[in-house]
Amino acid sequence: MPVLLRHTAQALVAVWLTLSALFLLSRSVTDPAAFIQSTLSANTRLDARIDQAALTQQLLRRYGLSAPLFYTSWQPAAGWRWHGTGNQYHQWLGQLLAGNLGISYRQGAPVRGLLGEALRYTLPLTLLATTGSVGLAIGMATSLGYRPRARRLVLLALHGIQSFPLFLVAVGLLLLLANPDTLAWFPAFGLGLEPESGNWGQRAGELLYHLALPVLSLVIVSLPGLVIQLDGAIQQEMTRAYVATARAKGASRRRTMRGHVLRNALLPTIALLTDLLPNLVAGSVVVEVLFALPGMGRLLAEAAATQDYPLLLGAVGLVAVVRLVAQWLTDVAYQLTDPRIRL
């Protein structure tokens, strides 16, 4: 257990420091007057004729911008001043610990609800891409182990694919497979979900159909790293004596590979899994923007583009939590692969 606990503690400290830095930075560049102005002009329901000063105060209090920013502040005239616990940072941290992520500047809705809504699309996307790329990587690497000629070709191709950025792969797929001029096999954007149409199975099928290209582009981008690493480990294991023993005792190549080599070769590859899931979530930013999916990645990109800081902070925190979960899964996977490893 100590490893899990240590990783959790490290991740929590990292999340706290990252979010605090982002919070303080973003709040210190937010100009309350300009913020109020833009909120008023964006929201026509707030009638400008009613008392401006009271309205401003109310809005500032609603978004938590009225208090001083941090415990201390420095004014050129008065020097250091101590504000006590009635500051923005303290309130924000308390709310965060209570699970309240604040209210989105642009959409006026609680951040937690927005993120939860978006996760309903991002979770299937990233989980499908994860299982797809891990399964394909294991399948490819094990079937290449005893085929040196095919292995060289495939590795060359994979090294080539590695130099394609994700957005280019996604755009390429979009142009080839979802374009009325070439092949219109897949939908170009959206989810095509009408809430009450069809039974559960039909809706799942529809979702899969619309997620096919996004998942495919994520898998193509994350596959080379996994296959190259796993293949290297397999080639190293193949020179060991136990492989010759297994073959000499009559085990087939397939059986040697699946039952003996793979298990030992997986061990160094598992370390890559820690970063796979968070990287796929980061990749979903690009993919969701391009395919117009209403998921977390697009939420994050829009929050970054419109400087919607509460939403941005919530999304970044969620990604950090995803990395923590991936770390746990990796720790467990280590132990499943090699029971001698104690957690």
Next chain:
Amino acid sequence: MRPQHAKRPFSIRRLLAGGWLLLLAGAAVLAPSETIIPDLAHVSQPPFGVGHWLGTDPQGLDIWQALLQGTRTLALVSVPATLLTLLIGAGLGSAAGFLRNSGWQPTWRSLLTGLLVGLAALAQGPRLTPASGGLLVVTVGSWLLLGRFGFSRRRVALPVDTLVLGLMSLLESVPLLILVLAAAAVQRPSLGGLVLLLSLSCWTTPARLMRAVTLQVSAQPYLEAARAAGIPAARLLAAHIWPNTRHILLVRFPLTVALLIGLETTLSFLGVGLPPEVSSWGQLLATIRLAPTAWWLVAWPGLALVSTILSLHTLGRTK
């Protein structure tokens, strides 16, 4: 390790890669610097037509000229950012590997003076010009004041290694793209700001490698002999460790440029990277979202981007 290939540094692939990069460098130098005037009579024109041989985008911009200008932007962002990244990574990585947790033992006096000056500089913020005399006062004052206490002569071991490792794991707790995206959202970066932002968030990989190599080299017997001979630490680093670790940086250089190019174009594609008036390949690629069937908007910049990254990978891999 393939000895028969290691003796032959000039293979055809590397020659092609180097040739392409030289071509890019030439394009970056020769690119027209004035703003491109949109040709509103020929909007979204397919390539190989009259006047615009690579076509135009939905705003009527000539793609060939935009590509050339994008090359200059690419070189201006990625090369300085890479140099800075490698500088930070090499500095922190070799400091962590060489000093470890007990190698640097300043006195409390100098440590606290440094901390106080750092705090004072932080409180002053970036506007250093009028009151920078105050910093000098703080420095001298705290140095003299701390000299009066007995404890300030004692030495304290600074855990450099732990600090650097902690900083690295802090930066790596969030994927690179999301970290840069969030930071770019807080303050929309200029060209120089983007260089700084990219290098401040990408230095962890070179630092990790430098730390590992430095640890390896520090454990060699010849270094122990050099220490025993009383050679000072700075000279140890400069004359005995650095010559054996710098090859890491040479190998990392093309790979870091490739990483930064990918990151920078992705940011521009998402519309968060460079300011909109600076033309870049990512921005050119992003116009596909306005005209989803115009394949020439993706083909040329995409081809250029992939060949660049592939060339850099080729140079980085076989070295």
